[in-house]
Amino acid sequence: MGESSSSAIPYDSLKDFINPIRIFGHPVRSVTSPAALDTAQSNHITFCTQTGEKALAAIARSRGGIVLCRDDLPNLEKKEILNCIFTVPNPRLSFMKCLQKFFAPERPVGIHPTAIIEKDVPVPDGVYIGPMAHLCSGVRLGEGAVIEDRVYIAPNTRIGKNVYIQVGAVIGCEGQGFERTATGEFEKFPQLGNVVIEDDVEIGANTTIIRGTLSATKIGRGSKIGHHVNIGHNAEIGRHVFISAGAIVCGSAQVGDCSWLAPKCCIRNKVFVGRNVTVGLGSVVVTDVPDGLTVVGVPSRVAKK
Structure with missing residues (x-):
């Protein structure tokens, strides 16, 4: 570059x-x-x-x-x-x-002396790990990954080649899985899964990707995720998806390949969004969206051509 x-x-x-x-x-x-x-x-x-x-x-x-x-x-x-x-x-x-x-400037390479890398995390060739970044036990990085300042990567996260994670992102934190008891109190569901990020993904500043409950939250190859995005546990993002700043993809939602999510939109938990779908600015998607459609509004509806 x-x-x-x-x-x-x-x-x-x-x-x-x-x-x-x-x-x-x-x-x-x-x-x-x-x-x-x-x-x-x-x-x-x-x-x-x-x-x-x-x-x-x-x-x-x-x-x-x-x-x-x-x-x-x-x-x-x-x-x-x-x-x-x-x-x-x-x-x-x-x-x-x-x-x-x-x-364009070359991608940085090297490990900043203030970075925290736990002892069982191998660092492959061509990787950059910035100031105060924290890579927990079991993290695996692909060659050419860039981890900028103050990024936190939770245990057992898998990150592919040439992934770029910007300042302050949190990858693999625990989600809020709770169930009410008969007396109205909350019982916590331990989140035991992880996050898998495929090659060539970019993740914006202060974005949060929550680890899966029992399996993985997945981000497909080549997808680009903007700043201040929240992706819930067990969500699956396809390949070459663009997710704009401030978007929310709730737990167990799925977004198909090559779709485009505009700023501040929200995908409800367990909703399926197909391939090549466009979700409009600020839209709230509460039902499944077939391939190739554009949806807008709250709740979202198919846009007129």
Whole structure:
């Protein structure tokens, strides 16, 4: 990740990496950094996601050295262009890949001296464990995992390769499993399970993932979980799911692959959310949702197309 964060990136290196559909305008010798479209200068690479005449006007106003844009802009080839234009299928995606390749900082590696790592926790190659992080007995980390400051990882948690856990997250704490007695008092259900996080997952700051009651709470490969999210015991999150900040996934709920949960939404316990589902901002999902739907509201309902 990130070949360079300050030196100039040659034009040919960018062109070969991006592999644009078409090129217009005036090639630059190099660029030194990325920038937003409205603030970019001749030494910057930038992008435009707008369409039609709005896109053409925005590009005309920009002073960016290289601008990534859609290939279907009207009469693009007839415009007088002062910058260098690369047309691509998805400008934002191509720009993001450029950031990762040429500008993003390398992942950190090493163990901070204040980290607490219990004696039976092996640390594989390429791992970073930050200040005051605490890895309890039986934790297993995959290669390339990043555990930032003050992260707590409970016993027997399994974390895959290249997992990134941000500041203050709590992984595998005990859930609130209680049952009332005949006299109205609470009897505690000991939480004896664990958490399994597959490869390439990212977990935001101050997020809590509660361990399973008897088995595991599972987070599928490639899923991205935002800040201040709460995932209950025995929940199962599929692969490549995006869970936005402040969302709550209650105990034993299931979320299918490639679904998108908007900020502050809530999935009721034991509810099944299918594949490629979108859950709207602040929605409360209380019944199962089949594959491919968009649901919104409190309680949630299928959005009109």
